[in-house]
Amino acid sequence: MGTALEIKDLHVEVDKKEILKGLSLKIEHGEMAAIMGPNGAGKSTLASILAGKEGYDVTRGSIEYLGKNLLEMSTEDRASAGVFLAFQYPVEIPGVATSTFVRTALNAQRRSRGEEELDAMEFLKLARQRAKELEMSEDFFQRAVNVGFSGGEKKRAEVFQMSMLSPNLAILDETDSGLDIDALKIVAEGVNKLRDNKLSGIVITHYQRLLDYLQPDTVHILAEGKIIKTGDKSLALKLEEKGYQGITEAN
Amino acid sequence: MAVNTETIDAVEKATKDYKYGFITDIETEFAPKGLSEDIVKFISKKNDEPTWLLAWRLEAYRKWLKMNNEEPKWANIHFPEIDFQDAYYYAAPKTDAEKPKSLDEIDPEILSTYNKLGIPIKEQEMLAGIAGSGNVAVDAVFDSVSVATTFKSKLSELGIIFCPISEAVKEHPDLVKKYLGSVVPQTDNFYAALNSAVYSDGSFVYIPEGVRCPMDLSTYFRINAAETGQFERTLIIADKGSYVSYLEGCTAPMRDENQLHAAVVELVALDDAEIKYSTVQNWYPGDENGKGGIYNFVTKRGACRGVNSKISWTQVETGSAITWKYPSVLLQGDNSVGEFYSVAISNKKQQADTGTKMIHIGKNTKSTIISKGISAGYGQQTYRGLVRMQAGADNATNFSQCDSLLIGKNCGGHTVPYIDSRNPTSQVAHEATTSKISDEQLFYVQQRGLNPEEAVALIVNGFAKEVLKKLPMEFAVEAQKLLGVSLEGSVG
Numbered sequence: 001m002g003t004a005l006e007i008k009d010l011h012v013e014v015d016k017k018e019i020l021k022g023l024s025l026k027i028e029h030g031e032m033a034a035i036m037g038p039n040g041a042g043k044s045t046l047a048s049i050l051a052g053k054e055g056y057d058v059t060r061g062s063i064e065y066l067g068k069n070l071l072e073m074s075t076e077d078r079a080s081a082g083v084f085l086a087f088q089y090p091v092e093i094p095g096v097a098t099s100t101f102v103r104t105a106l107n108a109q110r111r112s113r114g115e116e117e118l119d120a121m122e123f124l125k126l127a128r129q130r131a132k133e134l135e136m137s138e139d140f141f142q143r144a145v146n147v148g149f150s151g152g153e154k155k156r157a158e159v160f161q162m163s164m165l166s167p168n169l170a171i172l173d174e175t176d177s178g179l180d181i182d183a184l185k186i187v188a189e190g191v192n193k194l195r196d197n198k199l200s201g202i203v204i205t206h207y208q209r210l211l212d213y214l215q216p217d218t219v220h221i222l223a224e225g226k227i228i229k230t231g232d233k234s235l236a237l238k239l240e241e242k243g244y245q246g247i248t249e250a251n
Numbered sequence: 252m253a254v255n256t257e258t259i260d261a262v263e264k265a266t267k268d269y270k271y272g273f274i275t276d277i278e279t280e281f282a283p284k285g286l287s288e289d290i291v292k293f294i295s296k297k298n299d300e301p302t303w304l305l306a307w308r309l310e311a312y313r314k315w316l317k318m319n320n321e322e323p324k325w326a327n328i329h330f331p332e333i334d335f336q337d338a339y340y341y342a343a344p345k346t347d348a349e350k351p352k353s354l355d356e357i358d359p360e361i362l363s364t365y366n367k368l369g370i371p372i373k374e375q376e377m378l379a380g381i382a383g384s385g386n387v388a389v390d391a392v393f394d395s396v397s398v399a400t401t402f403k404s405k406l407s408e409l410g411i412i413f414c415p416i417s418e419a420v421k422e423h424p425d426l427v428k429k430y431l432g433s434v435v436p437q438t439d440n441f442y443a444a445l446n447s448a449v450y451s452d453g454s455f456v457y458i459p460e461g462v463r464c465p466m467d468l469s470t471y472f473r474i475n476a477a478e479t480g481q482f483e484r485t486l487i488i489a490d491k492g493s494y495v496s497y498l499e500g501c502t503a504p505m506r507d508e509n510q511l512h513a514a515v516v517e518l519v520a521l522d523d524a525e526i527k528y529s530t531v532q533n534w535y536p537g538d539e540n541g542k543g544g545i546y547n548f549v550t551k552r553g554a555c556r557g558v559n560s561k562i563s564w565t566q567v568e569t570g571s572a573i574t575w576k577y578p579s580v581l582l583q584g585d586n587s588v589g590e591f592y593s594v595a596i597s598n599k600k601q602q603a604d605t606g607t608k609m610i611h612i613g614k615n616t617k618s619t620i621i622s623k624g625i626s627a628g629y630g631q632q633t634y635r636g637l638v639r640m641q642a643g644a645d646n647a648t649n650f651s652q653c654d655s656l657l658i659g660k661n662c663g664g665h666t667v668p669y670i671d672s673r674n675p676t677s678q679v680a681h682e683a684t685t686s687k688i689s690d691e692q693l694f695y696v697q698q699r700g701l702n703p704e705e706a707v708a709l710i711v712n713g714f715a716k717e718v719l720k721k722l723p724m725e726f727a728v729e730a731q732k733l734l735g736v737s738l739e740g741s742v743g
Contacts (some may be wrong), residue, residue, distance in 0.1 A: 095713030105699035
């Protein structure tokens with residue numbers, strides 16, 4: 001196995017306000033870790049800091065990803081090294097076809113890893129195969145990235161991008177938000193198809209129901225800027241039953 | 252075109268005096284600084300022009316003199332006053348001795364742009380004006396001289412005339428006489444008057460009745476005219492039922508030491524004819540502080556004279572320190588169609604005031620305007636457009652869409668649409684948006700593996716897509732790269 005990601009005593013500020021207050025987390029290769037927690041606990045901050053978004057000050061602590069100091073890498077270098085963030089609110093890019101976007105991204109990553117770029121035909125073949133696996137229609141290849149997509153379509157498109165870019169570390173930031181139960185199932189099945197012993201995942205969610213489909217290996221409760229409890233899937237069930245209050249107090 | 256006897260007399264008198272005037276210096280291959288009747292005569296003589304054309308130039312010059320304090324001041328552009336007596340109006344093409352010997356002598360910044368655009372070495376030499384490169388340009392680009400020869404003979408088989416306008420004046424004087432200045436009159440504006448007086452050369456195209464020109468015509472292909480002039484004059488006539496697509500310019504930045512450019516382009520489409528005119532303009536934009544850079548004052552206008560005729564302008568404007576340009580269409584024939592598709596970038600300290608005029612005169616005429624303005628750095632960009640429905644333009648329709656995209660905090664985008672409707676059955680629709688490239692968009696794209704510059708290029712190309720797809724295929728691919736290169740350094 002081996003460690004994919006190790007976060008040690010991470011302190012992060014936004015506009016001088018401390019959001020993460022000594023967060024530590026370790027994820028093995030192939031491990032699917034769920035992070036649950038109340039609003040304002042710092043879940044999305046964690047996702048953003050891992051992906052390299054600007055505007056966050058790390059005041060203390062470290063993040064090691066595949067043996068490298070993640071905090072020293074640019075956003076795009078992290079992406080090329082296999083960090084993928086499925087956005088809570090996927091962003092619209094008018095005029096750019098989804099297939100053009102994904103091909104540009106995939107080839108930028110391949111270039112940066114010193115791999116050969118895919119030509120249009122090779123890319124299309126791969127994209128068709130992935131869309132088929134995810135039971136998605138190819139219509140969206142030509143639609144502009146996320147423009148006019150329904151909530152469910154946006155999340156499925158994120159999973160499609162993820163499957164095309166085949167990351168080592170996938171961070172799903174509230175991928176279940178705004179999805180009805182059918183859409184949720186489809187998205188979760190999509191992610192499950194991508195799971196193998198190489199892909200590590202961080203699933204950020206409010207609710208237990210996504211975890212019914214995703215079956216995480218570990219569950220971590222994030223509250224007040226740090227992981228306050230770690231357990232297996234039963235912890236999520238307990239949380240559902242007792243609420244955050246109950247868990248926090250029991251702690 | 253009115254050439255009165257008085258003018259002709261004046262010309263003849265002046266012509267007689269040549270040997271006493273400064274014209275005796277004709278062997279020196281350049282005219283001294285400044286503008287005078289002598290300079291106009293010098294240019295005309297250099298082109299070996301007939302008397303009527305010299306008379307026409309002189310007439311324009313005199314009209315220009317009267318307009319001398321009438322430089323258009325309404326555009327949203329700011330620059331030091333131009334001293335028109337402090338400029339050169341004629342210089343013979345440089346001899347090989349004066350040209351750079353190799354690419355080693357060229358500004359590394361220009362070379363790096365060539366490389367980013369993927370321009371082959373041979374072509375780079377031609378663009379940079381390397382000694383001896385001009386003659387091999389055509390075979391360097393196409394690997395074989397025969398391509399150009401085949402091209403020429405194919406066109407002449409169809410009766411298509413495509414040559415420098417200086418040549419057309421001699422070989423097809425009736426056509427030139429009939430149409431020159433018929434769309435853009437000498438006194439149309441200050442810069443058009445100046446161009447009429449001192450234009451150096453340009454392109455002439457005539458497509459005969461019923462002929463569909465089988466290839467895109469490009470200045471790039473035109474032999475004997477590798478150098479784009481400071482005062483270009485282009486005249487394109489599409490006779491009844493004909494079609495032509497014309498490409499102007501080049502994505503590669505061109506070397507030019509003349510700061511002032513004032514071109515005139517006239518298009519005439521007769522019954523059922525169609526002209527598609529595409530431009531990529533990438534003149535030197537000046538440096539970060541706004542030093543140097545071309546001042547580009549262009550008058551482009553097409554007349555849809557015939558019924559069911561169509562004129563379509565597509566432009567990608569990324570260069571020049573100042574762009575003042577409004578490609579327009581006069582919709583005279585019933586059912587005629589005018590289109591304007593534009594992408595313009597103002598980065599660094601560039602200023603662009605550009606747009607179009609659609610003048611609906613005939614019945615059931617239709618126009619479409621799609622303008623995409625991109626401002627970055629300290630760039631300022633204004634869309635200025637006029638849609639006029641004349642009293643006789645029954646059931647005429649216009650649709651305009653003007654979108655501005657801002658990158659960064661220090662740039663500006665402005666939209667100034669004028670609408671003038673004098674016919675109650677006509678319809679005018681105008682939509683406008685202004686947006687910014689958001690940090691969210693940049694982060695999203697970078698998270699997928701693109702660096703900040705690639706991310707901006709991708710977003711901008713998406714923004715401009717509606718216009719880019721109107722360009723001929725190979726031009727569109729180059730233009731896409733160019734948008735990215737032009738915006739380098741605009742984020743970060």
